[in-house]
Amino acid sequence: MGDYQQRVILAKLGLDGHDRGIKVVARILRDAGMEVIYLGLRQTAASIVAAAEEEDADAIGLSMHNAGHLTLGPKMASALSDAGMDIPLIIGGIVPDEDVEELMSAGIAAVLGPGASAEEVVATVQDAISARDEA
Amino acid sequence: MTSSSDSSKELFERAVKGERRSLGRLLTSIERGGNEAEIIAGLAHQVSGNTHVVGITGAPGSGKSTLTGRLLKLFSEAGEKLAVLAVDPSSPLTGGAILGDRIRMDDLAGEESFIRSMATRGHSGGLALAVPAAIQLFDAAGYEPVIIETVGVGQVEVDVAGAADTTVVVVTPGMGDAVQANKAGLLEVADIFVVNKSDRPGANDARRDLELMLDLGHVSGLEQITGYRPPIIMANSLDGTGAEEVLGAIKSHAEYLHNSGTIHNRQKERLVKEIQNRIELLIGLTADGVLKSELGNRHITQVLDRKISPAEAAKSIVRLLLKD
Amino acid sequence: MGSEENQKLNAREAWELDYQKASIRDDNFETMSGVPVDPVYGDDLFPGQYPYTRGIYPSMYRSRLWTMRMFAGFGTAEDTNLRFKELLRNGGTGLSTAFDMPTLMGRDSDSEWALGEVGRAGVAVDTLADMEDLFAEIDLSTVSTSMTINGPAATLLAMYVAVAEQNGVSPNQLAGTIQNDILKEYQAQKEYIYPPRPSMRIITDMVKYTTAEMPKWHPISISGYHIREAGSTAAQELAFTLANGFSYVEAAIAAGQNVNEFGKRLSFFFNSHSDFFEEIGKFRAARRIWARWMKERYGATDEKAMLCRFHTQTAGVSLTAQQPEINIARVGIQALAAALGGTQSLHTDSFDEALALPTEDAARIALRTQQIVAHETGVVNVADPLGGSPYVEWMTDEMERQAEAIFAHLDDLGNGSILEGTFNGIENGYFVGEIADAAYRFEREVNSGRRIIVGVNEFTDGDNPENRNLLRIGAETEEYQLKRLNDVKSKRNQEHVNEALSEITAVANDPTRNLMPAIIDAVKTYATEEEIANAMEVVFGTYVEKAIV
Secondary structure, three states: OOOOOOEEEEEEEEOOOHHHHHHHHHHEEEHHHEEEEEEEEEEEEHHHHHHHHHHHOEEEEEEEOOOHHHHHHHHHHHHHOOOOOOOOEEEEEOOOHOOOHHHHHHHOOOOOOOOHHHHHHHHHHHHHHHHHHOO | OEEEEOHHHHHHHHHHOOOOHHHHHHHHHHHHHHHHHHHHHHHHOOOOOOOOEEEEEOOOOOOOHHHHHHHHHHHHHHOOOOOEEEOOOOOOOOOEEEEOHHHHHOOOOOOEEEEEEEEOOHHHHHHHHHHHHHHHHHHOOOOOOEEEEEEEEOHHHOOOOOOEOOOOOOOOOOOOOHHHHOOOOOOOHHOEEEEEEOOOOOOHHHHHHHHHHOOOOOOOOHHHHHHHOOOOOEEOOOEOOOOOHHHHHHHHHHHHHHHHHHHHHHHHHHHHHHHHHHHHHHHHHHHHHHHOOOHHHHHHHHHHHOOOOOOOOHHHHHHHHHHH | OOOHHHHHHHHHHHHHHHHOOOOOOOOOOOOOOOEOOOOOOOOOOOOOOOOOOOOOOOHHHHHOOOOOOEEEEOOOOHHHHHHHHHHHHHOOEEEEEOOOOHHHHHOOOOHHOOOOOOOOOOOHHHHHHHHHHHOOOOOOOEEEEEEOOOOOOHHHHHHHHHHHHOOOOOHOEEEEEOOOOHHHHHHHHHHOOOHHHHHHHHHHHHHHHHHOOOOOOEEEEOOHHHHHHHOOOOHHHHHHHHHHHHHHHHHHHHOOOOOOHOOOOOEEEEEEEOOHHHHHHHHHHHHHHHHHHHHHHHOOOOHHHOOOOOOEEOOOOOOOOOHHHHHHHHHHHHHHHHHHOOOOOOEEEOOOOOOOOOOHHHHHHHHHHHHHHHHOOOOOOOOOOOOOOOHHHHHHOOOOHHHHHHHHHHHOOOOOOOHHHHHHHHHOOOOHHHHHHHHHHHHHHHHHHHOOOOOOEEEOOOHHHOOOOOOOOHHHHHHHHHHHHHHHHHHHOOOHHHHHHHHHHHHHOOOOOOHHHHHHHHHHOOHHHHHHHHHHHHHHHOOOOOOOO
C-alpha cells in the first residue's frame, strides 16, 4: 500500500494566528506530491473532525505557537478517537522537547519542532500514514 | 488501507443512510478510479437522477468561491441539504495540490451540507470520470442541490462545469475579463452570468460586453434554439449583493428546464458524455495493452519496415479489436 | 558651483543652529581611547533635516538614548505587574504589554475559544479589574506604556484611561502607544475581529478621540514587525508598512482630521533582522519615504508630521531552537543595526523565545545586550555614522526603489487611493500571497543549504536539549483567571452593563458618532472585553481570511 494520493488536512486549532509555518508546510507537502486540504485559522476540534470525515484525510497536521499544545493537542486527539477516527495527528510549531512524550502518550502520532527540514516534514507525515495503514 | 475490510457496497449502504464518513471514503475510491470506482458509480447510478446540479466557474480571483459560500448560506437557510465539490488544479510538476476552498464555505454551510475538495490530478480523463460519479453519489445520498465549483481555465474544467444542469459563469470587471472568458469557451456553457465586484469601475462595461455578445449570438447558442437568454446579474460577493438574485436565477433556470422538458436533454447529454468518456478511456487502455501484445508488435514491426503506414496499422488493429 | 557650495554651508549651518538648541546628555562623546568625535560627519545632508534619511533629530542619541522598551506579559495581571516593576527597577524606561491570545482576539478567559490559551503568551485581561492589577503601584503620569493590541484596541485603551482616572491621572497626562494597526492583521498577524472597513472606522474614532483628549498618546503604531515575521522580505516590510501608514492618513483626512495634527502622533514599529546593511538601509529609506509622501502627497506642512519615528524589535523569527544561547549574538547584531538605523526605542528578544516565553534571566540578558550597544560601543556618539558610505547609500536607495514599485501597484489597485488599493490587496490576497511566497523561498534556501543558519543546517554540534530552563505557565493561571472573572461578574451591576453595551451597539450603528466615549463608559461598568466586542460585532460582522497559501 502507500502508493496512492495522500490527502492531508492542515489547520490552526484555536485562536493562534501564526500561520507562516503552516503555509510553508502546505507547500512542502504539495511539492512532495500530496494533496493538502488547508483549513486555515481558528478551527475547532469539531470542525476538524467534520472536515476529516468529508475529505477522508490520511493525516491531520496542526500548527501551534501559543504554548497551548498540551491542552489543545490531547483535546484534538480525543475528539478524533471519540469520533472513532483512526487518523494520525501530527503537531508542528513551538513545542519543547520535554513535552513530546506527554503528547505522544496522549495519542499524537508525531511532533515536528522548530527548524525541521522539508525532508523531515515529508518523512514524518509519510511515516505516520504508513504506520496507520500497517496497523 | 483500513477500508479494505469494508466492501464498497457496505459503505454505499451506510452513505445512503447518511453516514458522512462512508461517503467520504467512497469519494476517495471514486477519485482513485479503477474497478472499485466503477462498482460505486454503478450502485449510485441506479438510484440517482433526482438532484439539480449547479456548476459555478470563473477565472482565478473572480470571487466564485466567495459567491459559492454565499449561495451555500442561502440554500442552507432555506433548509436544503446540499453538497459541494470544489475542484482545484493539481501541480503539473509534482502532482500535489493545495485545496483551500473550504475556508470560504465552512462557516456558511449548514451542518447538513457536505463539502469535498478535489484536485484535478493532472490526467483529464480521471477528472472527467470522477466528477460525474461523485455527482451521482451525492445524488444517491440525498444531497440537493449538488454544486460543482471549478476554476474556468482548462478545457476539462469548463467541460465539468458545463455538464451541470445550471452553469453559472462568474466574470469580473476590467481587463477584458468577459473577452477572456469567451476565449476559454466559458461563455458558451453559461446559463447565468454573474458580474462580480460590481462596485468596481468597468462593471457596467463588462455587463455591456456580455449583452452585446448575447445579442450577436456569440455565446450560449441556446437562445436561438430555445428562446432562453442567460440573465446577467451584478453582484458583490464580499457584501452579499446579488447573491439572492443568483439564487433566484438558478431556481428560475431549473424551472425553465423542467417546464420546457430540456432537463431530460441535459441529463441525457451528461450521461452520453460520460459514456463517451468511458469509451475513450477503455479504448485508450486497450490501445496501451494491444501495443504491448503480440498483435501490436507485429504491426509495429511492419510500420518500422515501411511496409504499412502508422494510419494503416491503427485501422487494422481497431478492425481486429472490434471483431472481438 | 558656488551656489551648491553655499547650500552645503547652509545645510551645515542650519544643522548647527538646531544642534545648539538641543539639550545634550552629560557625556564625553569621545572614543574609548580618548579621541573626541563630532556629533555628525559628512557635508550634504544632516540629521533632523528633511527628508530625514540621517535621523529625525539633529542631535540623535547625544540628547537621548533610545527607549529600552521590553515587551512583557504572561500569566495573570498580577504576575505581569511584578515583571513590570522589576523592569523599571532594572533601568527599563518604558512598559510594553503583551496580552494573551484570547485578549488579543476580543475573547474572555471563559470563552470556549480560550481553552489552553489563557495567560500563555501574554497577560489575560477580561475586565477593568485586570487592568487595575496590571498597573497597580505604577505612576501612569510618568511612565510611557505601549500596548500591543489591535482588534479590540479601543476597549483596552478605554480600560487604560479608566485606570488612570481612578488614580487621579487625566487622559492628557498619559504617554504611550497602542498598536492599533489593523491593516497588518489582515496581511500578516491575523488577529482581526471585524472586516477591514468597520475596523478602519473604529481606528478613525480612536484617532479623533486621542487627538482631542490625549496629546501625548500615539494612537497607531504602524507595524512592519509582524509582516516580516510572517516571512516578507525587508523591502516588503518597508513598503507594506508605509502603505498601511498612507492608508491611515487617507482615512483620517477623509474623516476631516488635520494631517499636521494627527501626523505628529503616528509612529512605526519595524523588525531588525540579521542582514545588517539591508536593515540599516531599510530604516533610512523609511524615514525618507515617509517624509516625502507626507509632504508631497498628503500636504503636511509641519515638519513634525513628516517624521517617521519608530520602535524596533529584533527578529523573533531569526531565533533558533537549536543551541538557543547563540541567539544572544544574533540579538546583539540586530540591536546594533537598529541603533545605527536611528531607532527611537528598542526591544531585544530573549534567547529562549524559539522554545517558550522568556524566562526572567533571558529577559535580563536581552536588556543587557542593548545596554552594551548603548553604553559600550560608542555608536551613540555620532548620528547616522554609516551615512555617506557608498554601500549604505546604495542600499537605502534600493530599498526605496523597491518600495516605490509596490506603492505604484497599490495605487493602481486602488485607482489613485492607497487606502482602497490596500483594501483591495487584502481582499484579493495580494499581501498574504507575496508574504507566503517570500517565506517559502527563504525556507527552500535554508533547506537546500544555500543559506546557512548557524546551529540549524551547519555547525550543529553542541546543542544540549536536556539542559534547558524554560518558563512554564501552569494551568493554575487559567483557574485563577476564571475565578477572578466570575467574581467580577457577580459583583457588578448587570443593569448598568447591559445599558452600556446597548449604547455601544447604537453608536456602532451611527457612523457620525464616536465609539470611544461609549466604550469608556462600558469598561467602567466592568463589562468584559468579549461583551464589548460582541456589542460591535452585531453591527460590523466578522472577518474570515480567504485561503491563499
